[in-house]
Amino acid sequence: MKQTKKEKKLLLPQETHSHLKEKVRKQTDELKIKNAQLQKGVDREKLADDQIHILTKAVESVLDGVFVVDAKTPDFPIIYANSSFYSLTGYTKKEILGKNYFLLCGFDVNERVSEEIKQILFQGKPYHGEIANLKKNGEKFSSLLRMAPIRDIQGEITHYVGIKTDITLMKEKDLEIENQREEILHVTRVGKLAEFVSSLAHEISQPLTSILSYAQAAQRIFAGREPQLQEILQYIVNDDHRAVEVIRRLRTLLKKSKPTFEPLDINTLITDTANLMMAHITARNKIIKLKLDDPLPMIQGDRIQLQQVILNLISNSLEAMEASRESRELMVETSLQGAGMILVEVKDSGCGIPLENMNKLFTHFFTSKPDGLGMGLSISRSIVEAHGGCLEAKNNPDGGATFYFTLPVNMKQDL
């Protein structure tokens, strides 16, 4: 034992030394790891800090109103809003924080909408929609609102984040374009109706003429005889007069408005009309290209009537391209012809015109469309002719049709 003890003792220093060394080394390593871990943590924290900083800055710089609502309290208090939100609503930070989002933005005016949004959010779904809101000063504005739930690790909804975009200007512009388009469509419709009535009046006047003449001939043949027949003939004559009067009134009611001529730039007119129809064209997944010879001399014409012609031709081309996905392109081209004429061409890649229809295109009531009136082209031609030009049609060698018309250059401007 002693020996072992001694041996142990003898061994001890050596053993202790290496043991100690080992221990120190181990501890140092551990320390190093811990240190590294610590450093990593610090780095990560710093990274996270940087990220939060950037994120906050980004959200603050966004031009849309961004806000966060506490989802745990029932009255939707706003706990954060970026500066765009303040300028959008006209409120200050103090006035906004803690306030019910829906009350703040004038949703109380339309409770149904806010209830609908809440229902969607409660289901954990995002909301997306256009709504009318009120600013602090009571001014109305249209906004595009998107709201989405934010969840914690357990998946529970803690907040809602919202983005609010002011679309008032956009809507106003849309509305303006829509109104202009409506106006032209209205004029076009009234024009078509007037044309319709005048051709109807013509068609009906013919048999009324012969009925009246037959009856008056019979009155003369049986003059002084057959009082019963005379009476009947007089009824026929009277009713014929009545029908004529109805037509006369219809004609005055829908009298084609007299054109008002003014100097016009045809390129501007085409660009304006194309813009009016842009929404209509893109909705049909078609493209319109303008190839306008610029500058062109002015023409003398009626703005609305000429717009009507361009509108009719573009509508027809769109309808001709409707059936096919591949035919998408529509081109309006202007150029100066010799002899003081401007040429306007509307070229499409649609179904083209069957040869047997070529001669009928411009006659009243000719249509190949189930809901067509067959008035568009006949009206357009009479308008162009009233302007001293011609409207014609041809098929393109590479498919589709081209409708083209000429307009004389306004000579007055040279004087």
Next chain:
Amino acid sequence: MLLQHKNIYIVDDDESVCCSLKILLSTFDFDVKTFNSAQSFFNAVPNHEPGCLVLDIHMPGLDGWETQKRILASGSKRSIIFISAEKHENAAQQAVKVGAVGFLQKPFEGQELVDLINGALDKTNEQL
């Protein structure tokens, strides 16, 4: 008013207008011939043949105005009365301007037409 030729030519593309006017004018003792186009009238009636022409304006092919121009160009003095179912703002003035007897908007009273025709026939008689 002796020996007057009461010849009336009616040119209208509407069959029943032609037919009814023919019957009506016959009751006024006119001699009436009808044609459905200006061309068929030219083919059948020589320019020197006397008689008044009742001429529809709106017709396929040669229209009323064109037809009148041709007659004038041939040197014929034929009296012409324009008729039309279409509403023409200044047709009456236009008709007189180009040398026609007058214009009647369809439908018209038989008597109106007869008065115009008689006026025209009187005039040609004076000239004779």
